[in-house]
Amino acid sequence: MLQISFLRENSEFAVERLKVRGIDAAADIAHALELDKAVREAKTNFEAQKAEANKIAKSIGELFKTGKAEEANQLKARSSELKESSKTLQEQIANNQEALEKLLYTLPNLPSKQVPSGTNENDNEVVFEFGDIPYQNHKKVPHWEIATAKNLIDFELGNKVTGAGFPFYKGYGALYQRALINFFLTEATKVGYTEYQAPLLVNEDSGFGTGQLPDKEGQMYHVTEDNLYLIPTAEVPITNIFRNNILTEMDLPIKSTGYTPCFRREAGSYGKDVRGLNRLHQFDKVEIVQIAHPSKSYEILEDMLSHSKLLLEKLGLKYRVLKLCGGDLGFTSALTYDLEVYSAAQEKWLEVSSVSNFENFQANRLKLRYKDADGNISLCHTLNGSALALPRVLAALLENYQSEEGIHIPEVLQPFMGISIIK
């Protein structure tokens, strides 16, 4: 969430930035500032009255101690008066504050200067492209066909046991998944990320902290019995580790990683690119998260992007990097790169990673701050990236690595799998 203190000084800048998302927030921001002003004015009065009341209460105590009950009783009357009048002010403050917060929740993060303007995914900017398709002379079959033929994934079984979007991986398919998870985690911990095994269910506060709530309530599976949410990404539990923390500047950046299944209801996206592994309700992902010093976060974003790029290169996948335009940028993000692999059989690009800098938008909700050498306390920046999401990576691997001999396994995965080809 945007800081009201920031908006006080930079309202025009904020309006300008939000235009990149195609949002005209001028009225909302003006309204927020009015509410803020009202809150502060009422607060000042309220606090003055409280101060007096506290003073009186104190002196009443003194008077009783010294046996001057008469005087004390006179003061009580004045104190009661103050209490009455402060009550209305208190209500005013609470109402306005609530309205202000609600309004602030609806405002998305300000896109960074680098964000191209645009209204949808077609306006995203391709900033990098790399790689080739191996075994080019061989005709490629879509992954859902080859995976079924080779007995790697059973979609029907998933339908039976749970429902659409919950496939079973089996045999070499399951092994392939395990190898990928292992490979991704190994690569992340090698460069200094601390591995976590995180809870898959989170409470409301955590959902709120990283911005899934209240905005995307309908996209998460909600266990109403216990008021817990199935995580849509490891970002939620792993970033929330640091909720309500004041870190030491020296400890930054903090690099964390974790593998988790991810659960997404994908409400409203039925019928769109849902074949095979392209869009699932449950999928596996290794996430990398960094808590950063504000002055370093863009450097770190590039570093995280490089990490994900390198994974794809090691896997020998053809991929490209997109810089998301304002219209396609997530609610909480200031700048996002998407990585897409090319799927040779479907002949299209599949998103396998999203690397974002949230600046202090999440940190403000999380109350995640750091203290510098002078004792000043400021909000951290938070970043995360998929490194990587499994199903589409697997889809591309199954499709791109086909030859007449079978499905080849990229060299980097062979130690994790113990085989070099699925025949």
Added chain:
RNA sequence: GGAGAGGUGGCCGAGUGGUUGAAGGCGCACGCCUGGAAAGUGUGUAUACGUCAAAAGCGUAUCGAGGGUUCGAAUCCCUCUCUCUCCGCCA
């Protein structure tokens, strides 16, 4: 699921209606002491918000959360929540 106990500062831990933002200890920071260190010793050590050009200062709030009683609540009452222990069930 049943029964009980408990949530106080970075941590441990006192406090039962009146200078308690909170004793004491540990930890941490800085200083003294020392050749250096330990020990010892002194000082300091929460956060948010408001006020102020800013700092200082001042004010308000915060002892799990919310509400209530009272002139005054960490302390009394109510509701919720979380944690722990025992029993039951169970990977």
